[in-house]
Amino acid sequence: MEVGARVSGPDVSDVNDVNLVLRSTRVITPEGTRAASVAVAAGRIAAVLPYDAEVPAGARLEDVGDDVVLPGLVDTHVHVNDPGRTAWEGFWTATRAAAAGGITTLLDMPLNSLPPTTTVDNLRTKQEVAGPKAHVDTGFWGGAIPDNTKDLRPLHDAGVFGFKCFLSPSGVEEFPELDQGQLARSLAEIAGFGGLLIVHAEDPHHLAAAPQQPGPRYADFLASRPRDAENTAIGNLIAQARRLDARVHVLHLSSGDALPLLAAAKTEGVRISVESCPHFLTLTAEEVPDGATEFKCCPPIREAENQDALWAGLADGTIDCIVSDHSPCTTDLKTPDFATAWGGISSLQLGLPAIWTEARRRGHTLEDVVRWMSSAPAELAGLTQKGAIEAGRDADFAVLAPDETFTVDPAELHHRNQVTAYAGKTLHGVVRSTWLRGTRIVENGTLAEPTGRLLERNN
Numbered sequence: 001m002e003v004g005a006r007v008s009g010p011d012v013s014d015v016n017d018v019n020l021v022l023r024s025t026r027v028i029t030p031e032g033t034r035a036a037s038v039a040v041a042a043g044r045i046a047a048v049l050p051y052d053a054e055v056p057a058g059a060r061l062e063d064v065g066d067d068v069v070l071p072g073l074v075d076t077h078v079h080v081n082d083p084g085r086t087a088w089e090g091f092w093t094a095t096r097a098a099a100a101g102g103i104t105t106l107l108d109m110p111l112n113s114l115p116p117t118t119t120v121d122n123l124r125t126k127q128e129v130a131g132p133k134a135h136v137d138t139g140f141w142g143g144a145i146p147d148n149t150k151d152l153r154p155l156h157d158a159g160v161f162g163f164k165c166f167l168s169p170s171g172v173e174e175f176p177e178l179d180q181g182q183l184a185r186s187l188a189e190i191a192g193f194g195g196l197l198i199v200h201a202e203d204p205h206h207l208a209a210a211p212q213q214p215g216p217r218y219a220d221f222l223a224s225r226p227r228d229a230e231n232t233a234i235g236n237l238i239a240q241a242r243r244l245d246a247r248v249h250v251l252h253l254s255s256g257d258a259l260p261l262l263a264a265a266k267t268e269g270v271r272i273s274v275e276s277c278p279h280f281l282t283l284t285a286e287e288v289p290d291g292a293t294e295f296k297c298c299p300p301i302r303e304a305e306n307q308d309a310l311w312a313g314l315a316d317g318t319i320d321c322i323v324s325d326h327s328p329c330t331t332d333l334k335t336p337d338f339a340t341a342w343g344g345i346s347s348l349q350l351g352l353p354a355i356w357t358e359a360r361r362r363g364h365t366l367e368d369v370v371r372w373m374s375s376a377p378a379e380l381a382g383l384t385q386k387g388a389i390e391a392g393r394d395a396d397f398a399v400l401a402p403d404e405t406f407t408v409d410p411a412e413l414h415h416r417n418q419v420t421a422y423a424g425k426t427l428h429g430v431v432r433s434t435w436l437r438g439t440r441i442v443e444n445g446t447l448a449e450p451t452g453r454l455l456e457r458n459n
Contacts (some may be wrong), residue, residue: 072104084114256309
């Protein structure tokens with residue numbers, strides 16, 4: 001089992017250890033974008049050298065020209081559903097999609113698999129299934145449900161990266177939500193050993209009071225998941241985190257109205273972080289056709305003016321990171337009725353080009369995208385060996401042609417069920433290759449055999 005702690009890089013004075021030099025006129029490092037040659041030894045970055053540095057004897061040079069070398073992306077919000085619901089997704093297919101999209105590390109959510117990751121035994125079951133199938137490095141979140149408070153510390157000790165809970169029904173009966181009292185008990189337990197609670201924050205009372213009109217109209221579905229449900233749940237979570245001095249993370253923020261509350265909590269010193277997702281940042285309610293339930297997710301895709309607020313939250317740092325919340329299902333579960341269709345967006349392979357397309361339109365840079373989709377998610381999970389191109393880190397890279405475009409064809413996606421809200425969209429950014437610990441695992445869409453490792457939380 002690979003442990004997520006940072007390890008010292010190879011001794012760069014011994015050039016015989018360097019077996020690969022990856023060269024580009026545009027390498028994104030923590031100090032900015034520059035022409036560089038990245039020396040790799042034993043799967044880690046030995047040094048970031050000047051562009052024209054001499055290649056050590058015995059090392060292979062890979063010159064990618066003007067394509068941009070990014071640190072491999074880190075996606076901390078993926079529903080792999082394996083084992084138990086493998087007709088929906090699986091480690092083989094999900095990690096292939098991740099690799100094809102420039103993602104080199106993902107963390108699997110504890111629900112939608114059978115069993116859910118709510119005990120150590122269930123974690124071990126999932127690890128046994130994932131091990132031989134993982135094309136990228138893979139770690140696991142634990143779950144916090146009403147009756148497993150006693151299991152939280154053992155799961156923490158077994159290496160999960162933190163704990164997910166729902167404050168409203170999850171959609172699967174084996175993973176029930178926490179009420180406010182149960183949230184307080186779980187959060188107190190997790191805070192006691194310095195853990196992290198990640199929260200699906202929608203208030204069930206606001207959801208129950210909202211109009212529930214089944215059918216194909218997206219406007220009716222949107223009305224059934226109001227912003228107030230998110231805003232209230234986030235306010236309650238902030239209060240609990242403040243009282244317990246606990247570390248919490250808000251999952252898949254879709255309500256721009258919650259941003260002032262979150263910004264104020266951060267300023268106050270509450271230990272809270274926030275993510276949003278490509279679908280909230282690139283798709284709008286106004287463009288969702290009636291009956292097109294490939295766009296259904298909870299919380300929902302909201303209006304264009306709300307999307308503008310989310311981008312402002314990214315720009316000012318209130319939102320820390322962007323992750324996929326890849327939550328696929330079989331085609332038959334995407335019925336035309338928004339009330340009954342499974343809620344989830346399949347986007348694992350498309351997050352980087354989707355975000356880059358919108359980010360460049362709004363005046364952001366690839367350095368911003370790297371911060372949101374690699375560095376910040378790695379920091380959230382404590383993956384100190386991931387998320388940056390600098391000496392000592394894993395030699396994980398995505399090579400991107402940022403100005404090239406492609407049109408999304410669901411048949412070319414690697415996740416198990418080729419259903420996506422991005423079908424037919426033209427996006428900027430073609431992933432030329434993906435590298436995991438110095439080994440090329442994707443080249444022009446062709447994938448190698450799986451070499452991903454299972455990760456555990458830093459000790």
